[in-house]
Amino acid sequence: MPSTSARALFWFRRDLRLDDNHALARALTEVGDVVPVFIFDRNILDPLPRQDRRVEFIHAAVASLKARLQELGSDLIVRHGDAVTWIARLAGEHKVSAVYTNEDYEPDAIARDVLAARALGVRDIPLRTFKDTVIFARAEVMTGQKKPYTVFTPYKKQWRERLGHDAVAAHPSADHLDKLAKLPESPMPSLEKLGFEPAGLAETKIDASEAGAQAALERFVDRAIVRYHEDRDFPALPGTSRLSVHNRFGTVSIRALARAALAAPKGEGAETWLSELAWRDFYFQLLYHYPDVATQPFKTEYTDIAWQNDPELFAAWCEGRTGYPIVDAAMIQLNTSGFMHNRLRMIVASFLTKDLLVDYRWGEAYFAKQLLDFDQAPNNGGWQWAASTGCDAQPYFRIFNPSRQSERFDPDAKFIKHYLPALAKADAKLLHAPWENSSKLAASGVKLGVDYPRPVVDHATQRDACLVMFKKIRET
Ligand SMILES: Cc1cc2nc3c(=O)[nH]c(=O)nc-3n(C[C@H](O)[C@H](O)[C@H](O)COP(=O)(O)OP(=O)(O)OC[C@H]3O[C@@H](n4cnc5c(N)ncnc54)[C@H](O)[C@@H]3O)c2cc1C
Structure with a gap:
């Protein structure tokens, strides 16, 4: 010592x-x-x-x-x-x-x-x-055989059982700040000096300070945590904490989040939110134990999957012009704000991999460039989950239907209309599958192919092609 x-x-x-x-x-x-x-x-x-x-x-x-x-x-x-x-x-x-x-x-x-x-x-x-950075790290939560968990539910069960006072206790750094070295003040290098230009953080209205993170946590706990389990999947609602960027850079302690959830009114809201913190730990331990997932599918049998990787389809996805409003609105949210709601991350990741048949690593890399909260472990975990190549992933034959997801999670098309103002005057019901309603849409002033793109692919056709792609690789 x-x-x-x-x-x-x-x-x-x-x-x-x-x-x-x-x-x-x-x-x-x-x-x-x-x-x-x-x-x-x-x-x-x-x-x-x-x-x-x-x-x-x-x-x-x-x-x-x-x-x-x-x-x-x-x-x-x-x-x-x-x-x-x-x-x-x-x-x-x-x-x-x-x-x-x-x-x-x-x-x-x-x-x-x-x-x-x-x-x-x-x-x-x-x-x-x-x-x-995490509540439980490395080998703290392991199976009975002392192996890392690769399935979330049993991991979460043990994680939750161990989430006692010791696991979340604060480390009282703030009580000892008098022990900091006395130092002469030195200037802060400007962003320009570091070789960068402002990139629109001010427009996101995110306060990057420790006080800003604390205020965001308090707002969420006061207003939204009790309803989290009901609201969290609806991108038009302020149902989630938006703390991911603070978790990424540690402007708030992850233990403080867990303490806040444990102190909140008991119920499904706080418990569901704790599960998300468990997902975060789960992906961190996974990347730690299996660092190869950073570049390769966790399920190695999918290493040589024949992704089609059409650059034009990929560009349409990146730029939010696939003709599927829920996908396009989500991508525009990402491109303009650096954030994307979790439900939408799942929808666009599924769409890229299962409808456009593009390698999940292309999408993972695009998210890595655009997300303010980009974090390698949850990003890789989320992408491999959606692409069915990861541990405890979505089964390959369960493919999100983007129109059904849109109807279910943005029923009034509020989110869609916010990010796609060209569609603002249209009846919400027409916007989950606009190609099925082109004449009605034209009556509300939206001409498909002119004001808003026609779909770049047909979901039913691509779904079949995706199933064939997965079946082929499984057979070989
Ligand atoms: C394809 C894909 C890519 C993703 N990339 C990232 C990423 O780069 N960085 C990132 O932090 N999260 C990522 N996630 C997880 C999740 O989408 C975000 O953490 C969440 O949307 C952040 O919003 P929030 O802070 O309002 O979350 P809340 O719902 O309030 O959740 C609280 C906290 O729990 C953590 N969390 C929530 N959901 C998850 C999850 N599914 N997996 C792991 N941790 C979670 C986050 O730290 C979050 O701030 C990704 C998910 C998918 C499907």
């Missing part, structure tokens, strides 16, 4: 908050005199487009963190470059006895941390890592 008179570096990554931050609490209580740092990692940033909402979100969250640390008489040292090189360098410059950080379970992050531990090891400085 490092001596209490020593100094430590605290490396912020996907935990951009001061409260209930596990590794920060440990650094403050075990060492004290903690120097906080954040590195804009060129290895991650350089390949990104120069306008990227996520970079804007991180920049805003880091700026807010830095301002709070300055109010406390400390600072956040912010650097731009290779993360490993900078961490080793800063650890040397500040003569620290240890570097504290929270665990990251993505394959690339694990590889980076191995390099960081090695670079610090040369100077005899340990890299101390702690669980923070």
Whole structure:
């Protein structure tokens, strides 16, 4: 254990908050005199487009963190470059006895941390890592045979049974902030200095600060959690928390979400919401135990599936012009806001893979570029679930019918009309399958092929083609 008179570096990554931050609490209580740092990692940033909402979100969250640390008489040292090189360098410059950080379970992050531990090891400085991003990590929830769960329901059962006080207790980092190193104030590099331009985060009205995340959690718990099980599937309702971006960057603690659900009025709403947090943990442990899923189907028998990968159909899907209003409205929500409702993620993922017969990895990569809450584990898990290639996935023969999904989950076409204003005047009933109603639609001023596209494929035909594609690969 490092001596209490020593100094430590605290490396912020996907935990951009001061409260209930596990590794920060440990650094403050075990060492004290903690120097906080954040590195804009060129290895991650350089390949990104120069306008990227996520970079804007991180920049805003880091700026807010830095301002709070300055109010406390400390600072956040912010650097731009290779993360490993900078961490080793800063650890040397500040003569620290240890570097504290929270665990990251993505394959690339694990590889980076191995390099960081090695670079610090040369100077005899340990890299101390702690669980923070998830409630149960790695091998904490395992089968009786000590194997990782690959089916969600039994995983969730054990997860829920173990969700006691200890699992969700706060790590009291905020109580020890007086132990932060006193540092002179340094300027925050601008977005432009990092090589990026604003990408429209302001229009999303998301507050990227820790206070913003806390307010979003309180709003959800006060107004929506008790009805969550009823409202969560309807994209036109404000039925879900919209906390995923905060979970991604750690502007809120995942334990705080679980504590809030446990303290909420008992009932199906809070329990269903807890299940979603369990799905999140489930996908994290899956990626950790099976890192190959990052590039390959979990079900290896589907590795050589003959996806048709038509670039024009893929472009129509990306741009929201498939002629299926629920799909197009969802894609426009994604493209314009960086968010997509969970029900719609399932619908568009099913449509891309089972109707357009495009490899799920194309869709996964597109989501990775567009989603503000993009997170490798749930994104990969969600895509493989929809494509039927994943663990505990949708069976390949159960194929979403986009028109039925639209009727069921957007019955008044409120969501569709919001994102497709060309259809705003049409009768909602006509919008779930507009090609069946072209003359009635024309009467309301919508001419198919002119004001709104005709369908790029026929669902029934594509459904059969998809079943053949899956049957073929299963036979071989
Ligand atoms: C194809 C596909 C891709 C997805 N990609 C991502 C992604 O990149 N990043 C991401 O965070 N989620 C992803 N999800 C899961 C889910 O759609 C989002 O987490 C959810 O829509 C976020 O909205 P919310 O915060 O209002 O969620 P809520 O319904 O309020 O749920 C609370 C929290 O639980 C977690 N969560 C909810 N649903 C799921 C789920 N099905 N799987 C895992 N975690 C869940 C999220 O952290 C969320 O903030 C994906 C789902 C699918 C089907």
